[in-house]
Amino acid sequence: MTKDSTLGRTGGASPRxxxxxxxxxxxxxxxxxxxxxxxxxxxIFSHSSRSWDFSLPDPDAVSAYSRARSASSFSDVFIHASYLINMASDDPAIAGRSIETLEKELATADLLGANGLVLHPGSARGGERSGAVLRAASRIREVLDRLPQGRTPLLLENTAGAGSMLGATPEEMSSLYSAIDRPLRTGLCLDSCHLFASGFDLSDSASCREIVSRFCQNIPGGQPSLWHINDALFPRGSGKDRHAGLGEGHIGLDALGHLVSAAAAAGLPMILETPKGEGEAADRLNMRRLYSLAGLPVPERISSDV
Ligand SMILES: [Zn+2]
Ligand SMILES: [Zn+2]
Structure with missing residues (x-):
């Protein structure tokens, strides 16, 4: 398998x-x-996503991980950074902890050879947005520059547009990317639920293409590095970041199908962050739906609920 370190893409047979x-x-x-x-x-979350304190995985854990990875039929691993991080905070204490935590998250992602670290751009916390974008950008650049040998691309994720959360519009994401100014070390993660919650109409494939290309204007290669495929529990424009199982929310299978087939044709990885419930039944059902939306046969091992 070959790995392109700038885009975090891995070639291979199994659908991503x-x-x-x-x-x-x-x-x-x-x-x-x-x-x-x-x-x-x-x-994965490399540690509890709701706690500031964590240590880097120890060498034994990393070797066990690497052995399991080599023996596995797939090797792509994305890490989602802690929700506590707010790179845009105007509170110096939160900003300091966020910088320190992001540096540890990136170091962990490097140890694990991750394909990308997903980060929410941050919140203006009621303050002026353009100043918050610049604060987030300069701190993100500072962290990337502290790890000059870092290999894991930092993937900024679009948000649902609630309140002061940054990154719900293509314009704000673009200003963030240009201000970070580290194009080889940054990329984009697009989340279908967040697009819909922030008001984008996903009902036809032409509008989906246009939305994606607006978000990817400043992105090398013109594509997101990762998709989060989730249905939305609330109607379009709600601003609410509440995911639903595929076909069980307000986006629906037809609209999700436009995004999934385009992403599958481009070979882009797609991750479900759908509600899990008891056991694995919900995960199996959502995976079956994802295979079907991409027009691929459903593998035998997930063809039933148990
Ligand atoms: Zn997401
Ligand atoms: Zn979400």
Whole structure:
């Protein structure tokens, strides 16, 4: 397999569909967990996403992970950064912790050879937005520059547009990218639920293409590095970041199908962050729907609910 370090893309036969999976029991477990669900990629939190304190994985954990990865049928792993990080904060204490935590997240992602680290751009917390974009950008650049040998692309994710959250519009994402000014180390993660919640109409494939290309204006290669495919629990323009299972929300299978078939044709990885419920039934159902939306046969191992 070949790896393009600037885009975090890996060549390979299995479709690059997957789920956000738990790291319970050890980082090495994620590959078996993903394989059982017919994943060609997975996303994880490298530590508790709601705690500031965490340590880098120890060498034994990293070797167990690497062994499991080599033995696995897939090797793409994306990491979602902690929700506590707010690179745009006007509170010096939060800003300091955010910078420190993002640096640790990136160092962890490098240790694990991750394909990308997903980060929400941050919140203006009621303050002026353009100043917040510049604050976030200069701190993100500072962190990237502290790790000059860093290999993991930082993927900024579009947001649902609630309140002061930055990054719901193509214009704001573009200003953020230009201000960070590290095009080889940054990329984009687009989330279908967030696009819809922030008001974008996904009902026809031409408008989907236009929305994606507006978000990708400043992005090398003109494509997101990763898709989060989620349905939305609330109607279009709600601003609410609440995901639903595919076909069980207000976006619906037809509209999700426009995004999925375009992303699959471009070979882009897609991660589901859909509600899990009891056991694996919901994950299996959503994976089946993702395969079908991409026009691919559903693998035998997820063809039933158990
Ligand atoms: Zn997402
Ligand atoms: Zn979300």
């Amino acid at each position: 569909f997957g789920l956000h999976v738990s790291v319970a029991g050890g980082l090495d477990r994620i590959f078996a967990r993903g394989e059982a669900l017919a994943c060609g990629t997975v996303q």
